[in-house]
Amino acid sequence: MKKNQTLKCGYLGPKGTFSEIAVMKYFGENVFLIPLQSISDVFEMVQNKEVDFGVVPIENSVEGSVNITMDLLFEKSDIHVVGECVVPINHFLVSYGSLDLAEVKKLFSHQQAIGQCSKFIKNRLNNPDIIFTASTANACEMIKDVPESAAIGSENIINIYNLKVLARDIQDSKNNSTRFFIIANSERFTKIEGTAKNYKTSIICSPKHNEPGVLYNMLKAFKEKDINLTRIESRPTKKQLGEYSFYIDFEGFKEDKDVREALVKLEKMSSFFKILGSYPKWKERE
Amino acid sequence: MKKNQTLKCGYLGPKGTFSEIAVMKYFGENVFLIPLQSISDVFEMVQNKEVDFGVVPIENSVEGSVNITMDLLFEKSDIHVVGECVVPINHFLVSYGSLDLAEVKKLFSHQQAIGQCSKFIKNRLNNPDIIFTASTANACEMIKDVPESAAIGSENIINIYNLKVLARDIQDSKNNSTRFFIIANSERFTKIEGTAKNYKTSIICSPKHNEPGVLYNMLKAFKEKDINLTRIESRPTKKQLGEYSFYIDFEGFKEDKDVREALVKLEKMSSFFKILGSYPKWKERE
Numbered sequence: 001m002k003k004n005q006t007l008k009c010g011y012l013g014p015k016g017t018f019s020e021i022a023v024m025k026y027f028g029e030n031v032f033l034i035p036l037q038s039i040s041d042v043f044e045m046v047q048n049k050e051v052d053f054g055v056v057p058i059e060n061s062v063e064g065s066v067n068i069t070m071d072l073l074f075e076k077s078d079i080h081v082v083g084e085c086v087v088p089i090n091h092f093l094v095s096y097g098s099l100d101l102a103e104v105k106k107l108f109s110h111q112q113a114i115g116q117c118s119k120f121i122k123n124r125l126n127n128p129d130i131i132f133t134a135s136t137a138n139a140c141e142m143i144k145d146v147p148e149s150a151a152i153g154s155e156n157i158i159n160i161y162n163l164k165v166l167a168r169d170i171q172d173s174k175n176n177s178t179r180f181f182i183i184a185n186s187e188r189f190t191k192i193e194g195t196a197k198n199y200k201t202s203i204i205c206s207p208k209h210n211e212p213g214v215l216y217n218m219l220k221a222f223k224e225k226d227i228n229l230t231r232i233e234s235r236p237t238k239k240q241l242g243e244y245s246f247y248i249d250f251e252g253f254k255e256d257k258d259v260r261e262a263l264v265k266l267e268k269m270s271s272f273f274k275i276l277g278s279y280p281k282w283k284e285r286e
Numbered sequence: 287m288k289k290n291q292t293l294k295c296g297y298l299g300p301k302g303t304f305s306e307i308a309v310m311k312y313f314g315e316n317v318f319l320i321p322l323q324s325i326s327d328v329f330e331m332v333q334n335k336e337v338d339f340g341v342v343p344i345e346n347s348v349e350g351s352v353n354i355t356m357d358l359l360f361e362k363s364d365i366h367v368v369g370e371c372v373v374p375i376n377h378f379l380v381s382y383g384s385l386d387l388a389e390v391k392k393l394f395s396h397q398q399a400i401g402q403c404s405k406f407i408k409n410r411l412n413n414p415d416i417i418f419t420a421s422t423a424n425a426c427e428m429i430k431d432v433p434e435s436a437a438i439g440s441e442n443i444i445n446i447y448n449l450k451v452l453a454r455d456i457q458d459s460k461n462n463s464t465r466f467f468i469i470a471n472s473e474r475f476t477k478i479e480g481t482a483k484n485y486k487t488s489i490i491c492s493p494k495h496n497e498p499g500v501l502y503n504m505l506k507a508f509k510e511k512d513i514n515l516t517r518i519e520s521r522p523t524k525k526q527l528g529e530y531s532f533y534i535d536f537e538g539f540k541e542d543k544d545v546r547e548a549l550v551k552l553e554k555m556s557s558f559f560k561i562l563g564s565y566p567k568w569k570e571r572e
Binding site for chain 2: 060111115172173175179215216229233238241
C-alpha cells in the first residue's frame with residue numbers, strides 16, 4: 001500500500017449513509033469516495049479491481065448479522081477481509097417540512113433502521129405505513145414528493161438534504177453500533193506490530209458430517225489453543241433445512257503457530273473452509 | 287386440549303400466505319383461521335389468550351432465521367413452543383394482466399421472498415423497482431392499481447386473487463423450505479409416545495461471562511450426555527456489540543433425565559436462560 005496515493009473505496013451510497021461514515025472513520029482524508037447502489041455492487045467492484053477497497057456492514061448490535069454481506073463473503077472468491085471498523089448508530093426522524101409526530105402517515109427507511117427504531121415507531125408514531133428503501137439516504141430522497149412523510153437516517157443526512165429534525169436519537173438501544181468489514185481483492189498488509197491479541201481472524205466453515213457434537217469438536221480446536229472466539233454465527237448452506245455454515249471471528253493472526261494448528265484441525269472437519277483474512281482489531285482513534 | 291372443539295389459530299395473514307399453509311398442514315380441518323397483520327400481533331394474541339395457538343416462521347433454508355420471531359421469543363413471557371411444522375416454499379411471479387418478464391417495472395413482495403428469488407430477479411427481469419411488503423399476499427393486493435407491476439407469492443395466492451402466472455418455481459434453491467413454530471400460552475401436551483428421539487426442545491441462553499471457551503463449555507454440557515444439537519443460532523443481546531444470546535434446538539424432551547442434567551449445567555453458566563418448550567419433531571403426514 002503506497003503512501004500519498006489516493007485510494008478508491010466503494011460503499012453503499014448515496015452520500016450520507018452510515019457506510020460512508022465508516023469509510024471516513026477508517027481511511028480519514030486519504031480516500032476517494034465511490035458510493036454504489038448495493039452491497040453486491042461493492043463486492044463486484046472490489047473483485048474486478050475497479051476500486052482498491054470496499055466497506056460493507058457485517059453486523060449491528062441490535063439487528064444482528066447482515067445476511068447479504070455474509071452470503072457474498074461465502075460466494076465470492078478473491079475477496080479478503082483486511083480491516084474492521086465500528087460506527088455508533090444514532091437515528092433521526094426527519095422530514096422536509098414541519099410535521100407533528102402524530103401526522104406522519106408514511107415512514108421511509110432501510111429495513112435495519114426501521115428495525116432499530118421499532119419501539120419509537122410503535123409508541124410515538126400513529127401507526128404509519130412503512131416503506132422499505134435501499135438505504136437511509138434513499139429514504140430522504142423519496143420523501144421529497146410524498147406529503148405527510150418522514151424518513152429515518154443519520155445526522156450526516158440532515159445536512160446533506162437540508163432536512164428538518166422531528167426527533168433525535170430515536171433508536172431503541174442507546175448502545176447501537178454497526179461493525180463494518182474493509183474488503184480488498186488481495187491481502188493488503190502483513191502483521192507488523194503488537195501481539196496476536198491486537199489482531200482478529202475471520203473464517204467460514206461447514207462441518208463435513210451432521211452428527212452429534214460436530215460444532216463442539218470444531219470449537220475444541222480453538223479451546224485447546226486458548227484462542228478467544230469473538231463471534232460465531234450460523235447461516236443456512238441453502239442445500240437443506242438444518243445444514244449450516246459457521247462464521248467465526250477470533251483473536252489472533254492467521255500465521256501464528258497456535259492459530260495455524262487450530263485451523264488445520266478445523267479444515268479437516270470441514271466440507272467447506274475459507275479464511276477470510278486477518279486484520280488489526282478496531283480501536284477508536286484518540 | 288379437548289377434542290371436537292374448534293381451536294383458534296393466529297398467523298401472519300392475509301389469506302394465502304405460507305403461514306396459512308403451515309396452519310392447515312399442522313392442524314388440518316380442526317382449526318379456525320385468524321389472519322393477523324404482523325408476527326408481533328400473533329404473539330400478543332397468544333399472550334392475551336385471544337387465540338389458542340399461533341403459527342410463526344422461525345427459519346428458512348435459504349434466508350436463515352426470522353429475526354423478529356427470535357426476538358419476540360426472547361422478550362415475551364408466557365409463550366411456549368408446542369410444535370413445529372416444515373413447509374416447502376415454491377414462489378410464483380404473478381400479475382393481473384399479461385406481461386412479458388422484461389416489461390415488469392415494479393416488483394412487490396415480502397423481503398424474504400425477494401431474497402429467495404434474487405437470482406431470478408437479477409437474471410430474468412429488467413432491473414425492476416423493488417417494493418417490500420408486509421406479506422406476499424399484501425403484495426398481490428398492492429399490484430392491483432399499479433401498471434406494469436408483478437408480485438411474488440405462493441400457489442395458494444394465485445387462486446385467491448385470480449392472478450396470471452408469469453413464471454413458476456422462481457426460487458433460487460429447489461430445496462427451499464420454511465420451518466414454523468406453533469406457540470401457545472401454556473404447555474399443551476405431555477410426552478405421550480415414542481422415545482426422546484421423537485422430540486425436540488428449544489432454549490435460549492446468554493452466557494454469564496464473555497471469556498474464551500464460553501460457548502465450548504456450554505456445548506460440552508450437551509456433548510457429555512450425547513445430546514444432538516439440531517440448530518444453534520446467535521442473536522445480539524442488544525446491550526453491546528459482541529454480546530450474544532444463543533438459540534439452541536436439540537433432540538430430546540425437557541423432562542428426560544439426561545436433558546434435565548444438561549440444562550441444569552447450562553443454566554448455571556447463563557445470565558439469561560429460558561426453555562421455550564419441548565415438542566414432537568415434524569413428520570410429513572403420509
